[in-house]
Every structure is written in C-alpha cells, then in structure tokens.
Amino acid sequence: MLRGLDISNMLIIDRLELAFQPGLNVLTGETGAGKSILLDSLGFVLGWRGRADLVRQGADQGEVTAWFDLGSSHPAHAVLEEAGLPGGSELILRRINASDGRKTAWVNDRRCSGEVLRALSETLVELHGQHDDRGLLDPKGHRAILDDFAKASGLRDKVRQAWSALAAARKAATKAAEERDAIAAEEEFLRHAVGELDKLNPQEGEEAQLDARRRLMQGAEKIRSDVVNAYEMLGQGGAETQLGDALRWLDGVADRADGTLEAPMAALSRAMVELDEAMEGVVAAIDTMSFNPIELEETEERLFAIRGLARKHDVQPDDLAGFADTLRGKLNALDAGEAAQAELEKAVRDAQSAYDAAADALSAARSKAAGKLDKAVGAELAPLKMERAVFQTQITPEAAGPEGRDAVSFTVATNPGAPAGPLGKIASGGELSRFLLALKVVLTKGQSGLTMIFDEIDRGVGGATADAVGRRLAALSQGGQVLVVTHSPQVAALGAHHWRVSKAVSKGMTLSTVTALSEAERVDEVARMLSGDTITEAARAAARVLLGDQFAA
Structure with missing residues (x-):
C-alpha cells in the first residue's frame, strides 16, 4: 500500500509531501493543475518509462521518494530477495533525475537499477485509464x-x-x-x-x-x-x-x-x-x-x-x-x-x-x-x-x-443485437471506462497489497452513471487502496480521502500544490466541480447532498 510520496523539483512542483491512506483516495483539480505530474512523478520513482524532461526549470536535479507498507506475504519480498536488496515491512523507493538526464535509484537506501524498480512496481501499483498501456486494450496481452x-x-x-x-x-x-x-x-x-x-x-x-x-x-x-x-x-x-x-x-x-x-x-x-x-x-x-x-x-x-x-x-x-x-x-x-x-x-x-x-x-x-x-x-x-x-x-x-x-x-x-467487436473500438469513451473498470475489478479480485490508480476512468460519464462508477471504485477500495484522478463530482464525493491539486504563479514561476481537504473544503471543491469557477450556495447545497449520500452509505 502506498503510504507517502515526496516530490522535489519535478516539472512545476517545487516541494510536495503527500501521505496517502487506505480506501478510496480522490485527487481533483482544474485541467492543467498538475494531476498528471503526480502520476508522472510516481511513475518515475517506480521506474516506468515516460517523459524525459521532468526536472523543474532552473533546478540541478529532481527527486521523488515513495514509501509503501508491505505485508509479510507481499510479492515484493520475492523481488527484493532475488535482487539482493534489504526487505522489511516498509519499502522506500528513491530516484533522482539530474538535469543532464542521468538517473539514479535506491531501494531501502541501496543502489539499484531501473529494471529492479520496474519489477517491484509490478507488485506494488497498477495504473489504469482510458489509454491503458498495460494490456487491457491491447489484444496482444489478452491471452x-x-x-x-x-x-x-x-x-x-x-x-x-x-x-x-x-x-x-x-x-x-x-x-x-x-x-x-x-x-x-x-x-x-x-x-x-x-x-x-x-x-x-x-x-x-x-x-x-x-x-x-x-x-x-x-x-x-x-x-x-x-x-x-x-x-x-x-x-x-x-x-x-x-x-x-x-x-x-x-x-x-x-x-x-x-x-x-x-x-x-x-x-x-x-x-x-x-x-x-x-x-x-x-x-x-x-x-x-x-x-x-x-x-x-x-x-x-x-x-x-x-x-x-x-x-x-x-x-x-x-x-x-x-x-x-x-x-x-x-x-x-x-x-x-x-x-x-x-x-x-x-x-x-x-x-x-x-x-x-x-x-x-x-x-x-x-x-x-x-x-x-x-x-x-x-x-x-x-x-x-x-x-x-x-x-x-x-x-x-x-x-x-x-x-x-x-x-x-x-x-x-454495447446493446442487444449490436455486433460484437474489439474492446477498444466498439465502446464509446464512457462505455470503455466502465468496461475497463469492470475488468479491473474482476482481475484484481483476491489480490492484496496492490495500490490501484485510475486516471480519469470516469471520463465521458456523468449523473447516475458517474455515481455508479464512483460506488464501484469505493467498493473496490474496501480492504485495499485506490487512487482516482477525477473530474466527476459524483466520484469525488465518494472518496474516503480527498486532495485538491492546484497551481499558482509565485515570483514569475508557476508551481503546483496538493492540499488535503477538510470536510468544509470538500464541500467547496465538489461545489466547484458542479458549478465551475463561481461557487453558488445552490452548488454547495448540491455538494452537501452528494457528500451526505456518501456519509450515509
């Protein structure tokens, strides 16, 4: 389970410390606020291949640290043992990206390769979205x-x-x-x-x-x-x-x-x-x-x-x-x-x-x-x-x-009598999200210690359907951990823990921040997601209804 993420000098993030919790964690914010940078930074420390220009402009190096809780039977222990790395109940990953492109990684303060990070990531985190790159939309991986x-x-x-x-x-x-x-x-x-x-x-x-x-x-x-x-x-x-x-x-x-x-x-x-x-x-x-x-x-x-x-x-x-x-x-x-x-x-x-x-x-x-x-x-x-x-x-x-x-x-x-076809070509954006969510729920059933990240899996759906997606994500998070990047107020309202991603200009430099929201702040954030820039009392009332449903559940 992902317990924390510490990011320094990555793109528009100066310094950021996050402490995640079990259950459904939701991250919201306006488009361009930096939600994808969080995922890029997490992917970087996990050894995933991604964009190369991650170091914040003017900085000598960028650094990301992530720490996880490991149960005694967690499959990461086998990877650590094979790589000759120290184990334990806590796993700390740290990776540095120098401005010249050189990358250095540590696992529990021991130097390691990107290949070891990627092997560990397979046991720690699953990232999932409409542009899934881990097999669900690629027929080559279906077998x-x-x-x-x-x-x-x-x-x-x-x-x-x-x-x-x-x-x-x-x-x-x-x-x-x-x-x-x-x-x-x-x-x-x-x-x-x-x-x-x-x-x-x-x-x-x-x-x-x-x-x-x-x-x-x-x-x-x-x-x-x-x-x-x-x-x-x-x-x-x-x-x-x-x-x-x-x-x-x-x-x-x-x-x-x-x-x-x-x-x-x-x-x-x-x-x-x-x-x-x-x-x-x-x-x-x-x-x-x-x-x-x-x-x-x-x-x-x-x-x-x-x-x-x-x-x-x-x-x-x-x-x-x-x-x-x-x-x-x-x-x-x-x-x-x-x-x-x-x-x-x-x-x-x-x-x-x-x-x-x-x-x-x-x-x-x-x-x-x-x-x-x-x-x-x-x-x-x-x-x-x-x-x-x-x-x-x-x-x-x-x-x-x-x-x-x-x-x-x-x-x-998608409908009775309609011809069947490949998953990625037949379903619309909203339908595809729900198909992938249903598949993910089935395929991860019985897995333990895995953090699932859904990147805007609710894109293209709204209303009752968005609420249904949110409730399924909440159910999926029971006994585990799910992180959801979302623009849907229905999904956001169902989160057990809520973070808002925002950006601001300070001294001529754009910086992104992530804030853990209190209950009152969650009302305003869900209201913003409902009404836009101007938060009205009607929007707050609607937000309280959504959040109230979640608390009642």
Missing part, C-alpha cells in the same frame, strides 16, 4: 490476462517447456538428415578413399622412418665401405693386435719395474675393453647397412604412395591414419544413419505428442476460464448501468507456439 485469471501459469510453463523440447527434437532430426544427405552425396568417393587408405594402411610417423631408411640405403654402399675399413683398422692386425702386443711386452717386464708399469698396464686393459665395445657397435652398423636392392625399391614405392595420398587429400602424411578414421566414421554414420534417423523422428513424434497434450490442457483451462471471466465481468457491468452490454472472451485457433495454440481477444457488444 496473458486470461491465463492469470485462470491461474494457468503452471500449465503455460509446461507448454513452453514442451515447445522447447519439440523445437530441439526437430532441430536435431533436421540436422541429422542434412548431414546424412551430405554424406550420401559423396558416398562413392568415401568408399573409394577408405578402400585406398585401408589398403595402404599408413601409420603415424611412418613417412619419416621410410625417408630416413631410404636415405640410409641410398648412401649405404660408400658408408659401409668406410665402416668396414674402420673395423679392419680396429681388429686383428690393427689396433686390437697392437694394443695386445704392447700389453704383453709390458707384462713381461712389470715385475722388474718396481710397480711403475702397473698404472699404464691398467689403462691399456681398460682401452682393450672400450675397443671391444667400439668394435661391437661398428659390426652392428655394418649389419644395418647391409640391404637388398629390392628393399630400397619397396621402401621408395611405399614412401611415394604415402606422400601421394597425403597430397591427394590435402593432409600431412602423419595425419593420413586419422583422416582414414574420419572418412570411415562418415561411412559408418551413413550405414547406421537410417536407424538413427528413425530414432530422431520418433523423438520428434514423442515431443509433438507431449506438446499437444500440454497445449490441449492449457486450451481447456482457457476455455473454462473464459466463461467464468465473461460471467464475472457481466455481473460487474450491471451496477455500472450497462446491464444490457455483453462482454465476451473469444478464443480462436492459431499456429502452435510456446504459448499454446490459442488466440485470445476481448470483445464487447
């Missing part, structure tokens, strides 16, 4: 309104989930079919390439090994001859013989050398061991260099075949084995594709069935709720002097989508 009335959000969520699952299944099936078609188009190439690669069976690293072996064999004859010569120099008649002879000569005289030959002899022994190891390595090298000329030819053929396939498929030789696996995988997918595609198509059918079931359940709930909504609105039209009018919720099939398969629109017929 959501019906779903809310039907309490079908759970069914609608199931439809959305089923639609997402169906879309995903369709996408997977389509993608698989396209991939299978693409593979089928190159099946002949794939089978030939895989056969060629399987026959050659290239291995990773094989190309480098073959190239090294080929180079070794190509120069092996000359290399082997030199290595054999080296072996002969090391073996019998060479270094091995000479080292052995030297060791024997030294050994023969060692006992007469007083130990001076022990170290040289030990070194020669070690050299003999190292020489043996060297000779073994040289022999192994000679064996490696021994090859059959046919082996060179075979090595070159395989090396060239691997390199040729690599060029043909534009891959590195070491990648041929992996490339073969990729092509083989495509063939396997093609061979198994028919069964896989059948599974995917079955998944689409299952998802379609799940969507159809969810959409049917939602359509049934909508159809049932439509009849109840029509009956409830019809019951509200009678007290508003429109007992002959007919309100109907039309549900027609439309293409399936995430919201189901129903198009919803509100139609009205």
Whole structure:
C-alpha cells in the first residue's frame, strides 16, 4: 500500500509531501493543475518509462521518494530477495533525475537499477485509464490476462517447456538428415578413399622412418665401405693386435719395474675393453647397412604412395591414419544413419505428442476460464448501468507456439443485437471506462497489497452513471487502496480521502500544490466541480447532498 510520496523539483512542483491512506483516495483539480505530474512523478520513482524532461526549470536535479507498507506475504519480498536488496515491512523507493538526464535509484537506501524498480512496481501499483498501456486494450496481452485469471501459469510453463523440447527434437532430426544427405552425396568417393587408405594402411610417423631408411640405403654402399675399413683398422692386425702386443711386452717386464708399469698396464686393459665395445657397435652398423636392392625399391614405392595420398587429400602424411578414421566414421554414420534417423523422428513424434497434450490442457483451462471471466465481468457491468452490454472472451485457433495454440481477444457488444467487436473500438469513451473498470475489478479480485490508480476512468460519464462508477471504485477500495484522478463530482464525493491539486504563479514561476481537504473544503471543491469557477450556495447545497449520500452509505 502506498503510504507517502515526496516530490522535489519535478516539472512545476517545487516541494510536495503527500501521505496517502487506505480506501478510496480522490485527487481533483482544474485541467492543467498538475494531476498528471503526480502520476508522472510516481511513475518515475517506480521506474516506468515516460517523459524525459521532468526536472523543474532552473533546478540541478529532481527527486521523488515513495514509501509503501508491505505485508509479510507481499510479492515484493520475492523481488527484493532475488535482487539482493534489504526487505522489511516498509519499502522506500528513491530516484533522482539530474538535469543532464542521468538517473539514479535506491531501494531501502541501496543502489539499484531501473529494471529492479520496474519489477517491484509490478507488485506494488497498477495504473489504469482510458489509454491503458498495460494490456487491457491491447489484444496482444489478452491471452496473458486470461491465463492469470485462470491461474494457468503452471500449465503455460509446461507448454513452453514442451515447445522447447519439440523445437530441439526437430532441430536435431533436421540436422541429422542434412548431414546424412551430405554424406550420401559423396558416398562413392568415401568408399573409394577408405578402400585406398585401408589398403595402404599408413601409420603415424611412418613417412619419416621410410625417408630416413631410404636415405640410409641410398648412401649405404660408400658408408659401409668406410665402416668396414674402420673395423679392419680396429681388429686383428690393427689396433686390437697392437694394443695386445704392447700389453704383453709390458707384462713381461712389470715385475722388474718396481710397480711403475702397473698404472699404464691398467689403462691399456681398460682401452682393450672400450675397443671391444667400439668394435661391437661398428659390426652392428655394418649389419644395418647391409640391404637388398629390392628393399630400397619397396621402401621408395611405399614412401611415394604415402606422400601421394597425403597430397591427394590435402593432409600431412602423419595425419593420413586419422583422416582414414574420419572418412570411415562418415561411412559408418551413413550405414547406421537410417536407424538413427528413425530414432530422431520418433523423438520428434514423442515431443509433438507431449506438446499437444500440454497445449490441449492449457486450451481447456482457457476455455473454462473464459466463461467464468465473461460471467464475472457481466455481473460487474450491471451496477455500472450497462446491464444490457455483453462482454465476451473469444478464443480462436492459431499456429502452435510456446504459448499454446490459442488466440485470445476481448470483445464487447454495447446493446442487444449490436455486433460484437474489439474492446477498444466498439465502446464509446464512457462505455470503455466502465468496461475497463469492470475488468479491473474482476482481475484484481483476491489480490492484496496492490495500490490501484485510475486516471480519469470516469471520463465521458456523468449523473447516475458517474455515481455508479464512483460506488464501484469505493467498493473496490474496501480492504485495499485506490487512487482516482477525477473530474466527476459524483466520484469525488465518494472518496474516503480527498486532495485538491492546484497551481499558482509565485515570483514569475508557476508551481503546483496538493492540499488535503477538510470536510468544509470538500464541500467547496465538489461545489466547484458542479458549478465551475463561481461557487453558488445552490452548488454547495448540491455538494452537501452528494457528500451526505456518501456519509450515509
């Protein structure tokens, strides 16, 4: 419930503090006095998108603060918790608009974004008027309104989930079919390439090994001859013989050398061991260099075949084995594709069935709720002097989508036998106001903690009809809070609390003020609304009658 509004330097408002009450609050005043500025300021602090030039001329910034009472179960608590903002029984919103257009907002003294303000506003305030911008006059919003009335959000969520699952299944099936078609188009190439690669069976690293072996064999004859010569120099008649002879000569005289030959002899022994190891390595090298000329030819053929396939498929030789696996995988997918595609198509059918079931359940709930909504609105039209009018919720099939398969629109017929048509086009200004009021009463029934604002909802009606509108607003405000901007004395007289909006010129500047009216002041204000600028005693008497009826009620 809105408890207060503090406005500074907004348009023609210098400073204004208002304390609102439960029940029906009425704001009256002459056209242009500033009633719409109050709504603009409230909308500003609630984060609604509106006019940009709100700062009063000459001021550095404009500021609006609004505070609300929140019950323990108020839906605003969930918004605050999700946004990580402090909660409590009181909610204070503050927003500043600098003269350069920058806007800054706080919730309970914590900085926040305009999006959070707008999310909170959805739980706090409903603004309603003939130029309704919240769905009642826009057919695009009628389906959501019906779903809310039907309490079908759970069914609608199931439809959305089923639609997402169906879309995903369709996408997977389509993608698989396209991939299978693409593979089928190159099946002949794939089978030939895989056969060629399987026959050659290239291995990773094989190309480098073959190239090294080929180079070794190509120069092996000359290399082997030199290595054999080296072996002969090391073996019998060479270094091995000479080292052995030297060791024997030294050994023969060692006992007469007083130990001076022990170290040289030990070194020669070690050299003999190292020489043996060297000779073994040289022999192994000679064996490696021994090859059959046919082996060179075979090595070159395989090396060239691997390199040729690599060029043909534009891959590195070491990648041929992996490339073969990729092509083989495509063939396997093609061979198994028919069964896989059948599974995917079955998944689409299952998802379609799940969507159809969810959409049917939602359509049934909508159809049932439509009849109840029509009956409830019809019951509200009678007290508003429109007992002959007919309100109907039309549900027609439309293409399936995430919201189901129903198009919803509100139609009205204002007189018996008259053709029905869209709500915003058939009804006159006064009739439209009453239709919207009846809808609002029905749609807000059961809601708690919501402040409803009606901006000249009584425009275009007068006399008994205006009185009926006022009484319905008064009934709607019982146990809650309704704010009404009105030019109707009948509606104003039914208010539990009355404010007059006026403007005056002070020091060459036009300023708007809002005054809470006493009972005597209410008489004069209602009399002004009845008679105009000149308030006569007859007008005061008529005003007392209106106010007296209200007090009697």
